[in-house]
Amino acid sequence: MTPTTDLADRYVQLWNEPDPERRHAQIRALWAPGGRQVLRPPADVAERAAALGFPAATLEVRGHEDLDVRVARAYSEFVAPGEFAFRLREAPVRLQDAVMLAWDMVPTGGGPATGGGRDLLLLDDDGRIRADYQFIDG
Numbered sequence: 579m580t581p582t583t584d585l586a587d588r589y590v591q592l593w594n595e596p597d598p599e600r601r602h603a604q605i606r607a608l609w610a611p612g613g614r615q616v617l618r619p620p621a622d623v624a625e626r627a628a629a630l631g632f633p634a635a636t637l638e639v640r641g642h643e644d645l646d647v648r649v650a651r652a653y654s655e656f657v658a659p660g661e662f663a664f665r666l667r668e669a670p671v672r673l674q675d676a677v678m679l680a681w682d683m684v685p686t687g688g689g690p691a692t693g694g695g696r697d698l699l700l701l702d703d704d705g706r707i708r709a710d711y712q713f714i715d716g
Contacts, residue, residue, distance in 0.1 A: 581705070582670050582671075582672040582677055583669065583670060585608075585670070585677060585699070585705070586666055586670035586677065586679040587666065588604065588607075588608060589608060589679065589697070589699070589707075590664050590665060590666050590679070590681050591604075592604045592605065592608065592649060593649060593652055593653060593656075593657065593664045594653075594657055594663050594664055595653070596653070596657075596658070598650065601646065601649055601650065601653070602646055605642055605645045605646055605649060606642055607706075608706060608707055609642065609645055609706055609707045609708075609710075610702045610704070610706040610707060610708045611641065611642060612640065612641060612708070613640070613641070613642075613645070613706065613707045613708050613709065613710070614638055614639060614640040614641075614708075614709055614710065615638065615639050615645065615648060615709075615710040615711075615712060616636055616637070616638045616709065616710070616711050616712070617636065617637040617638070617712045617714070618636060618711075618712070618713050618714065619635055619636070619637055619714070620714045623635070623637075656683060660686060661685060661686060662683050662684065662685060662686060662692065663683075663684055663686050664681055664682070664683055664684075665681065665682055665684055666679065666680070666681055666682075667680040667681055667682045667691075667694060668680050675700055675701045675702075676698060676699065676700055676701070677698075677699040677701065678696065678697070678698050678699075679696065679697050679699070680694065680695070680696045681694055681695060681696075681697070682694040693714070693715065694714075694715045695712055695713050695714040695715050696712075696713045696715075697710055697711065697712045697713070698710075698711040698713075699711075
């Protein structure tokens with residue numbers, strides 16, 4: 579397994595991790611202390627934001643504590659009920675300090691993906707995420 583594939587696997591598995599303490603430790607291992615995630619929201623959220631006068635809405639969390647909340651929220655909504663899991667869609671690609679990965683949200687009982695997206699991870703000199711730009715499909 580290449581370091582890039584290992585990073586992508588650990589990143590995706592974080593979102594499936596049921597144990598809050600393990601998620602907490604994984605966030606600290608993956609992200610730099612001031613690391614952030616910037617999300618281009620799904621179309622329905624972007625449309626609601628545009629109606630409020632925010633035509634180019636983005637959502638952002640910064641730092642380990644905010645990332646803990648973000649990952650825990652996604653886990654409780656999508657994975658904890660037992661309906662879905664996240665998985666890599668294809669092999670990640672690295673170009674210098676940037677890693678592009680694609681992921682799917684799949685039913686745990688089998689079947690096609692019900693959602694997914696792409697992340698562009700910008701890494702610091704230690705190989706930890708300093709910025710994670712997430713683009714939800716659709």
